[in-house]
Amino acid sequence: MSGAWTAIVLAGQRPGENDFAEAHGTRWKALIPVGGEPMLGRVVRVLLDAAPIGRIVILAQDPQSLMTGALGWMVAEPRIATAVSGDGISRSIAAIAGSAAAPFPLLLATADHALLTGEMVEAFLDGAGETDAAVALVERSIVEAAYPETRRTWLRFSDGDYSGANLFALRTAKARKGLEMWAEVERDRKKALRLLMSFGPLLALRALTRTISLDRALAIAGRRAGFAVRAVRLAFAEAAIDVDKPADLALAERILAARTRSAVEGGGAQRGGAA
Template sequence: MLGGGDPGDPFAAAHGVNVKPLIPVGGVPMALHVLRALRGSDRVGRVAYVGPTTPDLDPLIDIRVTDHGTLLSNLEAGVEALRELGLTPGERVLVVTADVPMLRPEEVRDVLDAAPLDAGLVYPVVRREVCEAAYPGVKRTYARLKDGTFTGGNLFLLDPALIGQFLPRLREVLAARKAPLKLAGLIGWDVLLRLLTGRLRVQRLEEKVSGLLGVKARALITPHAAVGTDVDKEADLTLAEAQLRGASGAR
């Protein structure tokens, strides 16, 4: 679980904490809601938490990992920590960001049960209409494809044995994401143009990502809006507070 962040984050500082995942939601750190969802799913064996913690979080964590400063470095450190705890052959790693407090145990369970077993990398995505129906007025970043308009999930599943294959290439892609010419050289002008004009299909994107990273990658279209809704700003925090109050009142 990725719970690090920029120590100078003004959003976190405004709420009196060092990093965003420790911002209180419903009176407890938002990361605690995510940990409860993972543990309550009955599908997660051990949890490596990358980033600073609090006494509220520690009982739900198997191993704490120091924040390494970047997303991919933290991912690599977290997977290595789980390897040290002991991974069985074929066991997969679920990577989750600690800023999705609306995530529920049954949604984690459903994503894991629906994930294809033959892929080394599974990335859940959520349709725009699903997000907007669940959370009217929510602002997310969307990609328009031939099959629909999607936002990316804040969790994904990977085969830890393959991480050494795709991380170097993934670093290269992320480094080029704001340089169109370099990015086009990596993914191909035809794919980039189809993506920009909304004419790219999910299957073609899967094929391109698989070839680019050297592992079989699959998108998983999930009906759970919480998977694609993280807390990045005050409006998101207000939404999360309201949703969690509503869930608590419904019980």
């Protein structure tokens, strides 16, 4: 349904990201310019133009400080609201999920997804279907075929290696259980094995030994946690590239420059054909 989704844009700052931001002349990572525009602005513009998105919530430690200067236009946009993040991303999302400001269904996106496009958003939400929750991923071969120089974190399963695409769908209130799981990992990333064990030793062993497929692992984990979760495989290599470090920023700049050249050349060809 057009306009049915609320997009929560995660624009907060983790410890250690200050240096990256300050190296590019800003206090906040979300405001690092890519292609001449702050990353947050790029993401928000894409979401405003995406047909499924009805409203946007900027979630950050100090969201008002992000909506100044080049992004001052956001203040007057009636479809944009803000929320202050607290202790942990998952708890901050849980605090507003299902509220009047952020009703279900929810799309979670990140401010550092500078290469996000409307096609990615619509493909993901179409793929999410009627499940309680969904996560976007890109298969390793797709990413490395397009950008062999990029370095991503790969989730390894029997049917392939995948990188997260920084898009999550929480379609129903049952998906809150996924936020609780996320909170456990946030508190201590070394507890990831303990989290797997909570679904049973067999599932943990199969995940560690790569003898279970991505879909099967999610189906079992979701069923035992009390909600249905689906992996949505995206065909866009760029969906797996967020801007976390200088190498990512340089790659994103090159990709955006290539998009601009392609758009200009395509427009020129169309004008030439019409003449």
